[in-house]
Amino acid sequence: MRTARVMALVTAPPLLLAAAGLVHPRHLTSATAGDWAGLHIVLLPVFPLLVLGLVVPLWGRPRQDTDGALTVLAWAGCACFAAYYSGLDAVAGISAGTVVEHGVHGAAGRLFATGDELGRTGVYGLAVASLACCAVLWRRHGVRVLPGAVVLLAACWSFADSHIFWPKGVFTMVAFAVAFALLTLAAARPAGRVREPERLTNP
Numbered sequence: 497m498r499t500a501r502v503m504a505l506v507t508a509p510p511l512l513l514a515a516a517g518l519v520h521p522r523h524l525t526s527a528t529a530g531d532w533a534g535l536h537i538v539l540l541p542v543f544p545l546l547v548l549g550l551v552v553p554l555w556g557r558p559r560q561d562t563d564g565a566l567t568v569l570a571w572a573g574c575a576c577f578a579a580y581y582s583g584l585d586a587v588a589g590i591s592a593g594t595v596v597e598h599g600v601h602g603a604a605g606r607l608f609a610t611g612d613e614l615g616r617t618g619v620y621g622l623a624v625a626s627l628a629c630c631a632v633l634w635r636r637h638g639v640r641v642l643p644g645a646v647v648l649l650a651a652c653w654s655f656a657d658s659h660i661f662w663p664k665g666v667f668t669m670v671a672f673a674v675a676f677a678l679l680t681l682a683a684a685r686p687a688g689r690v691r692e693p694e695r696l697t698n699p
Contacts, residue, residue: 499684506552506676509545514669516542517660524604529597536589543585544578547622549648549676550629553683563632570628576621584615616656623652630679637682644678647671 516539521528550570558564588611595603630645651671658665 503680506549507673510669510672513660514666517666529593533590533593536585543581547574550625566628566632570625573621573625577618580614581618584611587611619656641682644675648675
């Protein structure tokens, strides 16, 4: 039951973003500007929640060892994504939609350029966090995390230029949900314990 609740928690944000991608305007025009800005206002608190799929499996105080260092690195990558991708949402989503809706000419292109830079930085942070998270889970649970890790890294690669636009962006978000579900299932099983070497005693 706990595993089912965790899976629902980590898959809800990417699935919600996938659903939003189905109604996201394909192009920003004066006719779609209102919907463009409004959708990004609604999604502003949702994009940062995408990192729950990485934060939840690593929940707890990091230890002072390799796993702890990788966990802190994953958290830093998640924070980078949450900050910079929210910047993309605000600049290329809300701001660009607003200026086009009000007929301000020449501003949208520069806003898109700035937003793309912010979004790219955020996705790079997410990729670093994903690599670090998968490394920790690999060390704890072994090869059973491999399917989820492969799907997760493929989703990060696709996310770099897809946002949530249909069709690529929608399938990218679904891939994140699948990856988080697979990693949750892999981490739900008890971690294998490394057998300690026997101590030699003097006869």
